[in-house]
Amino acid sequence: MPSATVPDIVVGRLPIYLRALSLMAAEGREITSSQELGERLGISSAQIRKDLSHFGEFGKQGTGYNVAYLREQLRRILKVDREWEVALIGAGALGHALAHYGGFRNRGFHISLIFDSDPAKVGQVLGGIEVLDAAKMEEVIRRRRVRIAMIAVPAEAAQEVADRCVKAGVQAILNYAPINIAVPEGVRVEYIDPVIHLQHMTYYLD
Amino acid sequence: MPSATVPDIVVGRLPIYLRALSLMAAEGREITSSQELGERLGISSAQIRKDLSHFGEFGKQGTGYNVAYLREQLRRILKVDREWEVALIGAGALGHALAHYGGFRNRGFHISLIFDSDPAKVGQVLGGIEVLDAAKMEEVIRRRRVRIAMIAVPAEAAQEVADRCVKAGVQAILNYAPINIAVPEGVRVEYIDPVIHLQHMTYYLD
C-alpha cells in the first residue's frame, strides 16, 4: 500500500538498500530476500519488508526479490534514474578529491560546476571541469538550473556560500564544512563531518 | 542521574553539541541555554536537556550552561580530551584530502600513519606523514597500538583492509568506501558516503 508520506528515516535507508542491490547485481545475483539483504546490512528482514511496503509490492512470496527489478524501482523512487547536476563550491584538497571521485556518475550525480574564490585556483581544471570564480556562483548556478550543491569551503565561509546557493535556486545542500548552517524552509541540508563519526566511536573506547 | 547505558542515538548527538559549543566558545560566548543551542541545531530544547541528563547535571536553573564547562564535560564524556592516533589506509585523492585536513587535530584526532599498496605512492609525504607500504599495515598498526582507522580505498579492497585492521587491533573504523563491511563484535564501523546523502535528498526533489 503506497502511502502519502513516508517517514524520513525510511527514506534514508533506501539508498543503503540500493547500494547493496547494485553490488549484488554486479556480482551477478538475480534473486535476493529480505533476510539476505538484512544480513548484509545488519538490519532485520522485517524492517526491510516494512520499509519497502511503503512504496509498493516488489517481491514474490516464496521467492524473494528480483535484484535488477528492485534496484530499478529504488532508483526510480529516489529519483536517481536520471543524472543530477551538482555544483561544487570549494576547490581545496577536499574539493579536488570530490571532483576526481568516480563514484558519483553511475549513481545519479555529476559535478558540472566548480567554484572557488581563490584566484590561484580559478581556471584550474579538476576532473575535466574548469574552476570558476566564486563571484559568478549565483549567476551560473541559476542559469544552469543546478539544484544540488556540495559545500567544501572553510567553516567561516559555509553559511554565506549556502545563502548564495539558495538564492541561486539550490534546493539540496551537502555540507562538508564542520558547522551547522541555517536554510529556509524547503531547502534540505545534509552534513558530512568525519570528526562527528570519530567522536561517536571514541565514546565506546575505554 | 548518570545511568549505566546511554542510548546510542543520544551518544551520536553529543559530538554535534560539542561542535556547536566549541564554536560558541570561539565566538566568546560564556553562557548558553538548551533553547539557544536547540535553535542553532534544529533540535528541541527538551531533547538537549534530556540527552545531557544521562550524564549528569551541567547547568544552573535560571541561568543555563557555562559554555566552556559544558564543552569540557562533553570532551571528557566523548574521550576527546586527549589525542587519538588514527591510521589512514589509502593515499589517493581522498586520502590526500584527509591527510591535509587541519580539522582533526584540535578535535581529538591525529593521522599518524598512512598506508597505500601502490609503490608509486609509498614514500610520498602527505600532511607531514610518510606513506608506508600497505604490506606493513598489520605490523605497524599493532606496534604503534593504533585503535582507529579510516579506510579510503576502492570498494573492492575495503573488506580485506578492514579485516587486516581488525587483526592488527583496530577497534573503530570510519569507512569511506561505498560498501558495507563486516566486522567482529566489539569493533565499531561508521560510514561516510556522499552519494547516500545526495540520494536521500533527491527523493524530495520533484
Place this chain on the structure above:
DNA sequence: TAGATTGTTAATCGATTAACAATC
C-alpha cells in the same frame, strides 16, 4: 523578589519487531 531555565516525570508519539495468513 520576579523571571528564567534547569532536570525530571509522565504522556505522547513513532519506529521496530514478531507473527502469520497468503501465496508463489
Place this chain on the structure above:
DNA sequence: TAGATTGTTAATCGATTAACAATC
C-alpha cells in the same frame, strides 16, 4: 505438494515532547 518468503497487522519497544516543580 512442501517449503519458503512476502506483505501486513498487532504488539512491543524506545525516543521525543510537554509540562512543571525546583531553584538560581
